[in-house]
Amino acid sequence: MGINCIKSRNILGIGNLSPEEISFILDTAESLKDILDRPIKKVPPLRGKTVVHLFFEPSTRTRLSFELAAKRLSADTVSISAAASSVVKGESLIDTARNVEAMRPDVIVMRHSYSGAPHLLARHVNAAIINAGDGTNEHPSQALLDVFTVREHLGKIKGLKIAIIGDILHSRVAHSDIMAFSRMGAEVFVTGPATMLPPQAEVLGARVVMTIEEALEEADVIIALRIQKERQGESLIPSEREYARLFGISRDTVRLARPGALIMHPGPINRGIEMTPEIADGPYSVILDQVTNGVAIRMALLSLLLADTSRKSAEQ
């Protein structure tokens, strides 16, 4: 029942990927990962391909990760910080995209502060689109690297209990993680201040609980999310101090989980708020593995999308 390609020509969200496709992406990433440890970290499969990174929102880690992934595979890469370009001049997203498209890129990796912006782009350009985070909707490559990291350490996903703690409502990582882990057969529990939990979160595939104890009990994986005290001028929590006391991951709360439970965080961490430094740097923290695996996952996505387009054009 193995598959050898992904159906969609874009990666817009976990919502569009089947469990088989997710497994296939993870397997591909696994086979590419060793390139990162070679003395010469470059292989030729995407030579002559062009990847444009169109970032309408600041990003350090995700952008660097995508750029390195493309370069490792020998693609030509260009990065545009759109906040400093046409958008300021009042150009519409579709016009910006069409102009980029006119220079014939093969893939556009896009981050935007509005949910659904990459979906809009995908309807108007021919290049393949990879969503590198859209508003409060999805961040599929982050979820794939999270699933990859868990599979690498625990050998499976099915049957695991995953606890996601924090601002679920505004976290695109949480949305994609919930869908990815539940699609792969894990049981996903989410908790956080109730002001930060989405209405009817069950539709994503999560069980919502109101205390960190319920979420962490017997958990195999703990994912803490970044907290922003002020969101669009709304105070969703009374203080960071109270958040840290109720939902921060510490030595005490980790004891509720299974011994050896993995500690994860999509970064950047507010040390002392989402988790104590000893947990972030502790033996079960796989936070930096996540970062390394991110490059492998993004290499997999690029090579799968581009393998597909070259095959399509060969058929024509």
Add this chain to the structure above:
Amino acid sequence: MKTVLFKGGRIIDPSQDWDFAGDILVDRGVIRDAGPSVSVASEVPVIELAGMWFVPGLVDMHVHLREPGEEYKETIASGTAAAAAGGFTAVACMPNSRPPNDSAAITRLVLEKAGMAGNARVYPVAAVTMGQKGERITEFGDLLEAGAVAFSDDGVPVANAAVMRRALEYSRNFDALIISHAEEPDLAAGGVMNEGSMSTLLGLKGIPAVAEEIAVFRDVCLAELTGGRLHIAHVSTRGAVEIIRQAKQRGVRVTAETAPHYFSLTEEVVEGYNTLAKMNPPLRTEEDRSAIIEGLQDGILDAVATDHAPHSSLEKECEFQIAANGITGLETALPLTLALVRGGHMSASDMIRSMSTRPSEILGIPGGTLRTGGVADITIIDPDSRFELTRERMHSLSCNTPFLGQTLTGQAVLTMVGGRPVYDPRGLLLS
């Protein structure tokens, strides 16, 4: 056209409890006679229209004509042409033009442009507050004298309850109608669709149903306190229907409307970030949709109004978050409401009541009846004719409707204002 006999139709007039097969004689702009069989002198031209409905001209009490200020989206001429094509002989236009209609000068401008266009009749709704800012109420007396038929800050809610109280109080000097765009602004802030499972799936900020319900309840309480006459615009939730039902039972002077999209669609249509499904209030759930239909059935919702809100591709072909609210409705309301009749949800008579008789009564304007001696605002409907809703066949300057490309059933075949054809695609009155 002087005198003509329309023969063999189904005459539906809720104002007189009429629903029978018969004829209508129109003479010099007036309904001269109507009944099961009207006989005339041999020289009077006869138009035989078997199977068609003869109804009082449809009245849309909630449209946005965009003039003055946004003529690239719609003009009074194009909007009233769309109205006529949709079977409407009269529309009430909301004041959120640029500048807003908060003065007699703008009210007169709207009426003058409408007169020049000569399509459907136009009844301006003036702003409740100056500049629609929600602070100081407008000169109701002056505006009424200029031709305004009601007051509303539609598009934005009157956020301050004390200002709304004052408006409802002051309206009593004129027995004027206050139309409420009911929305609790802090609860709705930043929301772009209904709050619920779809907003969670799409990662979009939701507007909870209670944002509407709290505001409906507030305004109903204020109408009760002041004795003012209140009309709730575009009701979209089950809870709002319930609040209005209870208020009516208590004898509060409140009426209400809903729009065809609230009984035809749900939030599911937003899937794929479809900006043509973005409106305010937002499309709700199936539970709300069925409550809206029930509300129409039992008359708690008095009127079907389109909230016709034309926008160009500039406002709609963009990110969902920044897309403008609203869809066009004048050219789809008739088939969409007919679908309720075909589905057995309401009688033909109740449909015409909610699309003609009640809105005329609520606004206190002529029309809504086929009474002998009355002005001949008449719509003739072919309830079974199917058509594809294409850009080309629409009269509105904008085509922002989620029904674009669909095949709809039922349309006007003749719209007459004062006996004069304003929409006559088959050339029935050409001779």
